[in-house]
Amino acid sequence: MVRKIAVIATEFLEEFICKTLDELNLGFTYRIFTYHTFQDLKEIYKDITEEYDGILTSGSFPAHMIKLYYPREERPICFFNTDESAMYRLLLILLQRNRELDFDRVYADIIQMFGGDLKAFAEGKENMPDISELSEEEFSLERMLHLEQEQYEKHLELWREGKTDLSITRFSSIVLRLREAGVNVYFPYPGRSYIREVCGNLLQKIDKKELEEHQPGIVIIKIAASEKGFSQELDLNYVRLESLMTEFLKEWMMDYSIKRYHYGMEIVTSRKVILEWTEDMTEDRVGVYLKSKKTGWGFSIGYGLGMGLAQTRMNALSACHEAELRKNVSYLMSEREELIGPLGQNAEFILKVENSAGPEIQSSLSPLTLKKVFAAMDAAPKKGITAQELAFRLGVTKRSANRMLAALEKEGVLQVAYKKRTTSRGRPESVFVRL
Template identity: 25%
Template sequence: MYKIGVVGPNPLIERILSLEEEYKHEFQFVSFPCTKTEEVEEIVKKNCSQVQAWLFSGPIPYEIAKKTLGTDEKMVYIPVTESGFYKSYFELAFDQGKLITRLSVDSMSTVNSVEEATQQLSEKPLKIYMKVFKSNADQQELLRFHEELWKEGKTDGVLSCFPVVCKALREQGIPAYWMSFSKMRIRQTLGILAEKVKTSYFKDTQIGIEIIEIEHFNKIKEKAKNPYDLQHLELRLKGILIKLCEKLNGSLIEKGNGQYMIFSSRGTIEREISALEDAVQKLAFEADTTVTIGIGFGETVFSAERNAFRAIQHSKEMTDNEIVIIQEDGTIVESPGKNEELLYSNYTTNEDLMEKLKKCNVGVKTYKKITALVERMGWDIFTTKDLAVHLQMTERYVRRIVSDMCDVDLVRCIGETSHSTRGRQSKLYQLS
């Protein structure tokens, strides 16, 4: 059974919990009622470790939580779709005892979804005044939007995503209904959440293997004054690794000649990256040399170990010997947990792309790494120097790669930088 945190206004939480009996063998719901969107950030921060997943009553708290936690892997929200619009519209019509033809609506959804819904209501289209907002919506601004249209005589009713806005409008005698969702939509969303949680669980329990290598270990042995000094060093190194194993709930295998393997689970390793970084620093200090780390995930021990060896080889090719992870699908993660984290794949199924890369003699991994960096940095334009600095490559090498990609229209040269002093101008590039 999975513990699910339900976040939203009390009326919506009650509607969700009305289905609790149907999911009693699958979910345990924990309510986190809130009246203001500002409360969502504190709720998810404080209770993240207490639940396995989050269910939000709408897109606004969902977007806030996603930004707060930095991921949406274990969270969903219940969207207001056509059925939700119909439900609220007919409630408004029944309440007023007449067919409402002029409405003001606020929504985080696109205008097209509301237009499609209204077009299907009758042959006579409705007049809709739409206000689309973002997750940081100003409720007072939305309130003024509806008030002004009503006072100008342009609308006969209001549909809003905010119960507070509806309440304030009703107090002024303006017909307003809260645009919410149906039980059918709740069930559909819970089905999606169940799949997300199960996928995350199986992913979390995948086998994870860390290969830790003390570099230049042969030279360390040569420098040792006697065998006992070397044995004392190995005991100190092993002590650091055993403490790391305790945090990872893993097992340590000594491969010899300065190489060690730790077997654990993917979820534990991902959560304890900072502990691994601390251990690496201690190992490097004790051995007075660099330490290389490769991590592999897989469905079996064989696939995880293979990925770990590929990862450590990849790390050795990097200038700073950063930690590298290779996931079960071949996705490469460089510098995990840091601001410089870079995630990209080393394969493609796009035949047109493969043909172009073959013509310009650039590897798929190199191309994917460049595009991943450009996207992560948010660069609309970039120079070869920008790429060289972040990719730990020489500018000359990067210039050659970019030039070759320009020849097959994977990259476009769109101009040059101007310098007041003499020197070579830098060309400006853009991904095609």
């Protein structure tokens, strides 16, 4: 599939970028959207329709501006700055032209506006300032809107006062204006290999985003049983829940399946939808919707993300189980098995699961499942547990508990210590202990 890239750059760089991208022939199509100043970016962005898979900007400042103006932009954005190689190439050219070049009479905003020293950089004593990541605190929208003009005036002032023999700027938007004012100004063009690397990173991010959007997402809603424990009443509540959720889902243009299981109502959709419902793992739109219906019954909601359907379902079950313990709240478990919640209530990372069983244990079970199995065993008498007891403690079916124990036995993590009867009928159950 041929990707389509929107390139945002100044008119000064348009010809250079077109020539470079055409010569590199990186396998994507592109269109250049030109701007004069950072203030133009807000309107220019509106012309970048959904047909574009990603955005490439000529500098981290324009990319930062887009994020400030449109913080919910989800398409990958990459940029190419003036890198150190480009700066050294330009300085070498200038020194070849003038062996007596005095760095004290050169203003290079790319270095000096951040407190650096051009001579120290040229001698290899300082690195070029890293502006690949710009904080909103230091580079607010208000500051960004005036940054170009401030640097233009700085270059012009130093030149007119006779304090500089030449200027070097990373702001391609002010090059032509400075030249028109008579300033001897240079722009350090980024190298081809650097641009190729940036474009490659952008294409990788686009592929990753597309893959993530097709990953599954699951929501499990479990209705709290009434104190009287009437199964018929619970069944009716689930019928009502399915009707309510079907109504809710009609508002979203998406594919989904909804079905009731023994563990609750399960909605299978995509990762993208889950992130929208939770507003990037912070809020709980499903819970807010159900509470607005004033059903009168309590419920727990677990959102799950994962690399495959099995992991996603297990994570949703774990999140729902945590929500059930805390009553009438919602949790989310990510594909990295990070538990986040309660959603909508200053959600935070509650648990980042690591293999607490020890690095020597290699298991087909997830680290979270291992953690829960061992926690259940530690709480059991004599540190031994049956499938029935494990199912009760983890809130899963006995069949699932049997599978977990069988897997750990096969992998040499557990062993059967003895058998015991838990009922007066049927076969005795195996009691598992850790090796």
